[in-house]
Amino acid sequence: MQRPLSHYLFIALTVIFIGLLFLSNMPFPLVIGLYLISWCGLALLVMVWQRFNGRRY
Numbered sequence: 001m002q003r004p005l006s007h008y009l010f011i012a013l014t015v016i017f018i019g020l021l022f023l024s025n026m027p028f029p030l031v032i033g034l035y036l037i038s039w040c041g042l043a044l045l046v047m048v049w050q051r052f053n054g055r056r057y
Contacts, residue, residue: 006046013042 017035024031 006042009042009046010039013038 013035017031017038020026021028021031
C-alpha cells in the first residue's frame, strides 16, 4: 500500500522542528507553538486540497 504525499510532509515537518529545537536558540514553548500551528496549517491545506481535488471527478 502506497502512502500519500501528505504522510511524508508531516514526517518532514516533524524532523525539521526537532532539528530546529536542538540547533536553534529559540525558547522551547515558542518552538512547540510554531510546530503546532504549522502542523494544523498543513493539515488544513491537505484537507482543502483533497476537497478541491475530489470535486474535479
